[in-house]
Amino acid sequence: MCGAIRRGQVKQVKSQQYAPSNPAAKTTESSSHRIQVVINQPPPKAKEPQTMAENVRITANAGLANVFDELERLIGLQEAKRTMYEIYALLRMNQEREKHKLRIEKQVYHMVFKGNPGTGKTTVARIVGKICKEMGILSKGHLIEVERADLVGEFIGHTAQKTRDLIKKAMGGILFIDEAYSLARGGEKDFGKEAIDCLTKAMEDQKTEFICILAGYTDEMEEFLQINPGLPSRFPIQIHFHDYNVDDLMRISDLIINEKEYTLSEAARDKLRHQLIRVKNDPFLFNFSNARYVRNMLEQAIRTHAVRTVKVHEPTVEQLMTIKAEDLVF
Numbered sequence: 001m002c003g004a005i006r007r008g009q010v011k012q013v014k015s016q017q018y019a020p021s022n023p024a025a026k027t028t029e030s031s032s033h034r035i036q037v038v039i040n041q042p043p044p045k046a047k048e049p050q051t052m053a054e055n056v057r058i059t060a061n062a063g064l065a066n067v068f069d070e071l072e073r074l075i076g077l078q079e080a081k082r083t084m085y086e087i088y089a090l091l092r093m094n095q096e097r098e099k100h101k102l103r104i105e106k107q108v109y110h111m112v113f114k115g116n117p118g119t120g121k122t123t124v125a126r127i128v129g130k131i132c133k134e135m136g137i138l139s140k141g142h143l144i145e146v147e148r149a150d151l152v153g154e155f156i157g158h159t160a161q162k163t164r165d166l167i168k169k170a171m172g173g174i175l176f177i178d179e180a181y182s183l184a185r186g187g188e189k190d191f192g193k194e195a196i197d198c199l200t201k202a203m204e205d206q207k208t209e210f211i212c213i214l215a216g217y218t219d220e221m222e223e224f225l226q227i228n229p230g231l232p233s234r235f236p237i238q239i240h241f242h243d244y245n246v247d248d249l250m251r252i253s254d255l256i257i258n259e260k261e262y263t264l265s266e267a268a269r270d271k272l273r274h275q276l277i278r279v280k281n282d283p284f285l286f287n288f289s290n291a292r293y294v295r296n297m298l299e300q301a302i303r304t305h306a307v308r309t310v311k312v313h314e315p316t317v318e319q320l321m322t323i324k325a326e327d328l329v330f
């Protein structure tokens, strides 16, 4: 009879026929038979998910997990990552609550992103679109990026028309308004006020059809929200995007350069690090553009590398990939 082996049980098996597959099982030989003792141990535990993406992969679909992978690969941005995971968890729990006919609070997902240039606001906004599409909050999840000049017109009625047209384009996705505080620049009489009014009306009337993200410098955005008291309650999610430190910027440069299938030589890395320390400590440099500064510098280095390498007859893979210190032009 070939019954199942219970834990703590002793079972005789023919040594040629069976080898113990359970690592917790100990065997002792006796002539032609092997005695297998299954020791009382709990079965091995499934590995706990370590990352947001792993968690999402277990509880939701692969498409959504891939978006969280993309978010997780970004350097830093802990506050943005935590908020995105909260939104996901809430939506996911609402799906489960719905199954049990429990009450679901309607959520508003309009957001304010505060931070300096190049701190990842647009990049995260794109990811918000993808998450909301995967979760069924938005039908398309695309991003329409606009600024004051796109919204504000030059004569009465022009602004409302321009703003409505852009909102229409953003339907099913994200309307991302960069430097949104500039809409309040000219005060009550300015057409910027008309754009804000038109926008808030659309957010009321079509609140589930698009998500509006206002972005800009922290101080300016805080002042903008203060002088428009109707706005903060319409934008319940506010995220700070902090400046990157030199280590973050070096990790971002590795990410950017590896994505493009290049590498930085040791000397190039040293040169880049020194330059980042210098510009970050320059008291006369305002508007340091964080990760965008790094991206622009690396794209310039790739062009300089091409001009240097184009002279080489049949360059090797290493030559084609390696950015040297001399390629970084400051």
Ligand SMILES: Nc1ncnc2c1ncn2[C@@H]1O[C@H](COP(=O)(O)OP(=O)(O)OP(=O)(O)O)[C@@H](O)[C@H]1O
Residues within 6 Å of the ligand: 073, 074, 075, 076, 077, 115, 116, 117, 118, 119, 120, 121, 122, 123, 124, 178, 241, 252, 255, 291, 292, 295
């Ligand atoms: N945390 C990060 N990890 C990797 N790359 C990043 C990160 N943050 C920004 N980048 C890269 O830096 C560039 C600029 O980022 P992004 O446009 O998102 O910044 P921003 O805050 O929207 O800037 P701005 O306010 O000037 O529009 C992009 O190419 C983006 O891929």
